[in-house]
Amino acid sequence: MIDVDVSSQLGDFSLSAKFRVNSGITAIFGRSGAGKSSLIRMIAGLSAPDRGRIALGERVVFDRAASINVPVQQRGVGMVFQDARLFPHMSVERNLLYSQWAAGRHSALGLGEIAELLGISHLLKRRPHGLSGGEKQRVAIGRALLSNPQILVLDEPLASLDASRKAEILPYLLKLKNEFGIPMLYVSHSLGEVEQLADTLVLLDAGTVVAHGPIAQMLSNLELPQLASGPDAGSLLFAKLDHYDEHWQITEFGLEGQTLQLPGQLGGVGQDARIRIKAKDVALARKAPEGASIRNVLSVVIEGVTETSGPYAEVDCRVGEQHLRARLTRHSVHELQLAAGQQVFALIKSVALDQ
Amino acid sequence: MSFYLTDAEWEAIRLSLQVAGLALAIALPPAVLLGYALARWRFPGRTLLNALVHLPIVLPPVVTGYVLLVLFGRQGVLGAFFADVFGIVFAFRWTGAALAAGIMAFPLIIRPVKLSFELSDGQLEEAAHSLGTSRLRTFLLITLPLALPGILSGAILGFAKAMGEFGATITFVSNIPGETRTLSLALYTEMQSLSGDQGAIRLTVIAIVVSICALVFSEVISRRLSRKLGGQHD
Numbered sequence: 001m002i003d004v005d006v007s008s009q010l011g012d013f014s015l016s017a018k019f020r021v022n023s024g025i026t027a028i029f030g031r032s033g034a035g036k037s038s039l040i041r042m043i044a045g046l047s048a049p050d051r052g053r054i055a056l057g058e059r060v061v062f063d064r065a066a067s068i069n070v071p072v073q074q075r076g077v078g079m080v081f082q083d084a085r086l087f088p089h090m091s092v093e094r095n096l097l098y099s100q101w102a103a104g105r106h107s108a109l110g111l112g113e114i115a116e117l118l119g120i121s122h123l124l125k126r127r128p129h130g131l132s133g134g135e136k137q138r139v140a141i142g143r144a145l146l147s148n149p150q151i152l153v154l155d156e157p158l159a160s161l162d163a164s165r166k167a168e169i170l171p172y173l174l175k176l177k178n179e180f181g182i183p184m185l186y187v188s189h190s191l192g193e194v195e196q197l198a199d200t201l202v203l204l205d206a207g208t209v210v211a212h213g214p215i216a217q218m219l220s221n222l223e224l225p226q227l228a229s230g231p232d233a234g235s236l237l238f239a240k241l242d243h244y245d246e247h248w249q250i251t252e253f254g255l256e257g258q259t260l261q262l263p264g265q266l267g268g269v270g271q272d273a274r275i276r277i278k279a280k281d282v283a284l285a286r287k288a289p290e291g292a293s294i295r296n297v298l299s300v301v302i303e304g305v306t307e308t309s310g311p312y313a314e315v316d317c318r319v320g321e322q323h324l325r326a327r328l329t330r331h332s333v334h335e336l337q338l339a340a341g342q343q344v345f346a347l348i349k350s351v352a353l354d355q
Numbered sequence: 356m357s358f359y360l361t362d363a364e365w366e367a368i369r370l371s372l373q374v375a376g377l378a379l380a381i382a383l384p385p386a387v388l389l390g391y392a393l394a395r396w397r398f399p400g401r402t403l404l405n406a407l408v409h410l411p412i413v414l415p416p417v418v419t420g421y422v423l424l425v426l427f428g429r430q431g432v433l434g435a436f437f438a439d440v441f442g443i444v445f446a447f448r449w450t451g452a453a454l455a456a457g458i459m460a461f462p463l464i465i466r467p468v469k470l471s472f473e474l475s476d477g478q479l480e481e482a483a484h485s486l487g488t489s490r491l492r493t494f495l496l497i498t499l500p501l502a503l504p505g506i507l508s509g510a511i512l513g514f515a516k517a518m519g520e521f522g523a524t525i526t527f528v529s530n531i532p533g534e535t536r537t538l539s540l541a542l543y544t545e546m547q548s549l550s551g552d553q554g555a556i557r558l559t560v561i562a563i564v565v566s567i568c569a570l571v572f573s574e575v576i577s578r579r580l581s582r583k584l585g586g587q588h589d
Contacts, residue, residue, distance in 0.1 A: 089501060
């Protein structure tokens with residue numbers, strides 16, 4: 001658990017953050033300049049807030065009133081910086097083991113294990129300057145992990161990488177989460193990354209925590225325009241891979257007792273999956289469609305209809321316990337006389353698998 | 356004319372190296388610490404200190420030599436202190452020549468040292484802190500090794516300056532054969548004598564050869580260093 005309640009005046013910029021999140025991956029999301037980096041520097045102990053309190057798990061690491069300020073060396077926060085910050089005069093192996101030989105820390109995880117997991121075993125003898133951006137970042141993650149941290153803090157670790165390098169790192173972060181269960185604070189301004197990784201989202205805007213909560217709930221909250229508006233806004237649904245049909249080469253996912261199909265073989269049976277559906281890709285019908293090519297039809301219940309000032313209306317639907325948003329024109333909402341409580345069919349034109 | 360060096364020439368070379376070596380040993384450690392402080396810390400009086408450090412460059416060497424004579428002479432405050440407490444005498448000794456050379460070389464040493472500390476902005480140190488190393492250990496393991504190229508070039512410049520120092524040296528410790536008569540002073544002495552042309556040319560050639568040797572040596576070290584540091588920062 002991470003419990004933060006701090007405020008600070010940094011020149012003209014004032015930062016005030018209050019949130020409490022459970023373990024798993026917590027994304028600190030906001031535009032650049034929103035104060036994300038300042039906030040995690042305080043959590044890591046690289047700077048001290050003017051007022052407030054920070055607790056990591058059961059341990060209070062900062063409390064202005066009680067004059068507690070655990071120095072960065074003893075906070076047990078593993079930092080991964082945007083620019084990797086590997087020590088250029090040491091081999092990759094020396095970098096990875098730095099906190100063991102230089103600071104006498106012991107990690108339950110071995111070098112071999114970590115190097116294997118992050119796919120950097122073949123780089124151990126190399127020097128950092130010859131590595132690609134993605135390799136450097138993986139070494140930096142390994143170095144932080146081997147310092148035996150209570151929590152891993154990643155400050156926009158993918159921001160300086162191109163798209164293909166990002167795609168190269170994300171699976172490793174997911175593996176870390178699934179295999180070690182180490183709590184992570186993940187700072188990002190990319191909604192795509194956050195959707196793939198985060199369990200919890202802390203939304204920061206102009207130095208203030210605007211909202212925080214479970215990721216799917218945050219993404220479908222229409223009161224948070226930073227997350228829920230824009231052409232690509234939509235819903236995040238948690239499903240399970242049920243079945244792969246070899247003949248048609250279709251993977252089926254179970255979602256609240258219903259089924260979604262995606263082309264191709266997308267993993268092993270039983271695997272958890274995050275499915276992303278853009279609001280504009282969802283159509284609603286009062287009756288189950290017949291003779292249509294769209295395969296993904298879910299039976300849903302309308303929770304609410306929100307008409308925006310433009311031509312569109314956002315329809316919030318419920319699939320079991322989860323939410324699915326549809327963006328229709330106000331015109332069709334009126335023609336179909338859609339209203340809360342109705343049972344309708346959601347026709348999904350396109351589905352993206354995040355994980 | 357013999358190609359072999361005379362005893363006096365050997366002595367001048369030996370003295371020059373000895374004086375420059377001690378000068379470097381005196382000046383380098385404070386130059387590294389002060390260079391770090393000036394590069395990384397903001398404190399009141401920083402600008403004044405910065406100016407003070409560079410004073411020997413702009414001051415006439417005779418003035419520096421005279422100030423040293425007043426302070427470190429036998430009757431000087433510091434001279435008496437060092438003589439009484441540590442038994443070290445500077446006035447008219449080769450140690451005094453080294454002190455003068457060290458002070459004259461100090462600004463030349465500190466410049467590249469300071470620059471190399473300024474080059475890295477403390478980000479790697481932050482990473483090292485977060486991995487658990489204390490400030491001192493981080494300085495020794497990260498900051499200092501990465502500043503080595505700058506420290507080396509400061510040392511080379513400083514050594515060269517100390518080898519050739521003339522004005523402050525002759526003012527402070529005079530021109531005593533076998534004690535303070537370094538290459539520069541020996542050359543000056545030859546120039547003063549009526550039949551000294553040949554001796555002056557010989558000493559000039561010696562000075563050039565010694566300098567070239569020093570340059571080649573420093574080049575070899577700096578190449579090794581840059582290979583070891585693996586192309587500087589990532």
